[in-house]
Amino acid sequence: MGNEFALDIQELQFRYRGTDALVIDLPALSLLPGEQVLLKGGSGTGKSTLLQIIAGLIDPASGRVTVAGQDMHALHGADRDRFRGSHLGMIFQTFNLLQGFTAAENVLAALMFSDVPRPRHRARVQELLGSLGIARPDLLVEQLSVGQQQRVAVARAVACRPAIVLADEPTASLDPENAESAIELIQRTCRETGAALLCTSHDPVMVKRFDRVEDLVKLHARAGVRDE
Amino acid sequence: MRGRGFVMNDFTIIRRSLSARRLSTVFTSLSVAVAVALMLLLLMMRDSGRAAFERGTGNMHLLVSADSDPLTAILNSVFLAAPPRRPIEHAKFEQLARGPWEWFIPTQIGDSYQGLPVFATTPEFFTKFKPDPQEPWKLSTGRFFDKNFEVVLGARAAQETGLKLGDKIALTHGMPMSRTEGADGAAVAAPHVHDEFKFEVVGILQPTGGAHDRAVITGLTSAWILHAHDRREKAEHEHEHEHEGAADHDHAAHDHHEELTTEADLIDSDRKITGIYARVITRPGADSSAMIPVVFNQLRADPSITVAQPTQEIDKLFRIVGSVDRILIAMAGVVAASSGISILLALYNSMEQRRRQIAVLRVLGASAVRIFRLVLAESLVLGAIGAAAGIAIALLGARIVASEMKARLGLVIEPAITPTLGFAVAGGAVLLAGAAGLLPAVVAYRTSVAKNLRPLG
Numbered sequence: 001m002g003n004e005f006a007l008d009i010q011e012l013q014f015r016y017r018g019t020d021a022l023v024i025d026l027p028a029l030s031l032l033p034g035e036q037v038l039l040k041g042g043s044g045t046g047k048s049t050l051l052q053i054i055a056g057l058i059d060p061a062s063g064r065v066t067v068a069g070q071d072m073h074a075l076h077g078a079d080r081d082r083f084r085g086s087h088l089g090m091i092f093q094t095f096n097l098l099q100g101f102t103a104a105e106n107v108l109a110a111l112m113f114s115d116v117p118r119p120r121h122r123a124r125v126q127e128l129l130g131s132l133g134i135a136r137p138d139l140l141v142e143q144l145s146v147g148q149q150q151r152v153a154v155a156r157a158v159a160c161r162p163a164i165v166l167a168d169e170p171t172a173s174l175d176p177e178n179a180e181s182a183i184e185l186i187q188r189t190c191r192e193t194g195a196a197l198l199c200t201s202h203d204p205v206m207v208k209r210f211d212r213v214e215d216l217v218k219l220h221a222r223a224g225v226r227d228e
Numbered sequence: 229m230r231g232r233g234f235v236m237n238d239f240t241i242i243r244r245s246l247s248a249r250r251l252s253t254v255f256t257s258l259s260v261a262v263a264v265a266l267m268l269l270l271l272m273m274r275d276s277g278r279a280a281f282e283r284g285t286g287n288m289h290l291l292v293s294a295d296s297d298p299l300t301a302i303l304n305s306v307f308l309a310a311p312p313r314r315p316i317e318h319a320k321f322e323q324l325a326r327g328p329w330e331w332f333i334p335t336q337i338g339d340s341y342q343g344l345p346v347f348a349t350t351p352e353f354f355t356k357f358k359p360d361p362q363e364p365w366k367l368s369t370g371r372f373f374d375k376n377f378e379v380v381l382g383a384r385a386a387q388e389t390g391l392k393l394g395d396k397i398a399l400t401h402g403m404p405m406s407r408t409e410g411a412d413g414a415a416v417a418a419p420h421v422h423d424e425f426k427f428e429v430v431g432i433l434q435p436t437g438g439a440h441d442r443a444v445i446t447g448l449t450s451a452w453i454l455h456a457h458d459r460r461e462k463a464e465h466e467h468e469h470e471h472e473g474a475a476d477h478d479h480a481a482h483d484h485h486e487e488l489t490t491e492a493d494l495i496d497s498d499r500k501i502t503g504i505y506a507r508v509i510t511r512p513g514a515d516s517s518a519m520i521p522v523v524f525n526q527l528r529a530d531p532s533i534t535v536a537q538p539t540q541e542i543d544k545l546f547r548i549v550g551s552v553d554r555i556l557i558a559m560a561g562v563v564a565a566s567s568g569i570s571i572l573l574a575l576y577n578s579m580e581q582r583r584r585q586i587a588v589l590r591v592l593g594a595s596a597v598r599i600f601r602l603v604l605a606e607s608l609v610l611g612a613i614g615a616a617a618g619i620a621i622a623l624l625g626a627r628i629v630a631s632e633m634k635a636r637l638g639l640v641i642e643p644a645i646t647p648t649l650g651f652a653v654a655g656g657a658v659l660l661a662g663a664a665g666l667l668p669a670v671v672a673y674r675t676s677v678a679k680n681l682r683p684l685g
Binding site: 049052055057058077078081082083084085086090092096097098099100101104105108109110111112113114121122125137138156160 | 234235236237240241244245247248584585587588589590591592593594595596597598677678681
């Protein structure tokens with residue numbers, strides 16, 4: 001099951017270790033290949049936690065997360081890391097670029113841990129950064145403008161041609177004008193590379209840019225789930 | 229697009245991480261370098277110092293002298309440290325020579341040429357004694373002496389004086405800078421040059437690395453004639469004093485003395501021998517003999533002489549020196565341990581700043597094991613840089629120490645890093661660095677991805 005989905009979540013529950021309260025209780029959520037979904041919800045609704053469970057960075061209490069046909073939590077250790085590096089892209093509010101490395105190296109870093117054969121890395125990075133308007137990929141990321149850093153972060157997320165890109169509040173630290181162009185960039189890039197996009201935000205302006213909007217609070221099954 | 233920054237692999241990550249903490253990298257690898265250099269220098273010096281001492285005694289079994297103790301005997305008569313205080317009586321020499329010897333070579337030191345020791349001996353010194361058990365003396369030019377007033381120069385003596393074959397030199401009776409007591413125990417006049425006797429350079433030896441390299445080697449009879457001349461001159465002085473009374477005479481002005489001393493003028497007390505190189509008869513091909521301890525004990529019972537077994541004395545010397553260099557090597561070990569700790573601290577402290585970087589690499593697909601290896605590799609690189617720098621410092625330091633030893637002590641040491649020593653010490657440093665990197669690597673391995681990805685603030 002789930003093979004036709006970029007992402008398929010079934011009966012997912014999560015609670016912090018040593019606590020009883022469920023932080024996430026998600027009966028179902030699926031994204032088709034290339035589909036773009038905005039996940040609404042105020043801070044503290046477990047949006048970031050959900051994305052980290054999907055990425056296999058933390059384990060759920062129960063349930064199943066399937067990414068590109070693979071049960072993420074059936075994989076362990078280095079296998080799961082490699083699968084994440086090859087099939088999943090992540091974009092963060094603070095970009096989380098590797099400081100002290102060039103723009104090109106930041107994108108190359110996403111490829112060096114993936115299944116993409118090494119000889120293709122250079123060409124793919126040049127193509128991606130070129131199409132995103134990074135004229136100087138040899139500059140350290142801290143020498144780039146905020147807008148350019150955002151582009152490098154997007155390039156890095158799609159470098160391995162992932163099945164899905166998870167974007168965690170990608171525009172939260174930007175002013176409205178830049179936020180608009182940033183989300184435009186993310187959506188366009190995902191569309192061009194064929195990646196599905198699951199984007200979290202509590203910014204109401206974002207709603208109009210997505211065909212499908214889900215409210216995490218409403219998706220949650222039981223009243224026990226924390227809501228601020 | 230320019231090429232820079234288009235290669236990304238584990239080494240790029242390590243290099244960037246090291247250069248981001250440039251100062252800390254320089255100092256931690258420097259501390260490893262100091263430890264490696266210290267360790268190498270000490271081990272190198274110990275080995276080459278020992279080799280320098282072992283080279284001198286060659287195929288000699290026993291050394292006989294009238295020094296106060298065997299170690300002094302070896303240092304004086306083999307390493308030419310100072311002239312022995314007392315000579316062996318000539319009658320004693322002739323008595324001893326009747327032992328079970330393969331050879332029994334008399335030697336005498338006490339004279340000098342431009343500060344270099346004059347080593348007087350018989351031609352057998354060249355034909356029977358070998359400075360290295362496997363290597364007899366070899367001439368780089370000329371021949372060994374066979375007449376009186378001929379000298380053969382050790383390789384370094386030739387190099388230092390610049391003398392060539394056919395050059396004529398005058399020897400100095402006595403040693404400058406050494407005690408002014410003669411071999412007979414009596415105070416003698418300040419060292420003076422015997423211009424009236426010209427010695428001809430007839431041969432120059434190839435270097436052996438031993439103390440004889442800096443000797444001017446001449447025939448024993450020639451040295452005796454110099455002494456006999458002094459004796460006769462002194463007697464004549466006294467004679468003149470008796471006749472002329474108060475007049476003050478310049479000892480160096482020999483113009484009144486017209487008759488040169490010859491071999492015919494020698495009396496037994498001129499025939500001074502300060503040391504005897506001896507080898508007991510052995511079976512052909514054997515280097516040792518059961519007779520050695522027997523002869524040794526027999527000679528030891530004679531209170532008028534001192535007998536030494538060179539190998540034992542050098543062992544004794546190195547046992548004394550050994551306890552000092554064990555302390556030094558232990559100190560080098562402490563420096564090594566502290567450099568290990570400095571690597572540990574440098575990496576451990578950097579972990580705080582690198583949590584985010586580690587989390588990002590994990591998101592990008594790096595496994596925890598890969599992160600562990602990256603940090604471990606980083607400390608190994610620090611260790612390797614330090615080891616390489618340490619080897620360079622050690623080689624440089626060894627050259628400085630060796631030239632100082634040569635200039636100040638005249639001791640030729642040839643410090644060299646054998647591949648075994650180099651690999652052992654460098655490998656040890658890298659392993660130490662690796663061990664120091666383990667804890668930081670474990671911290672990196674356990675770094676929580678989820679916690680460190682949270683947006684700051």
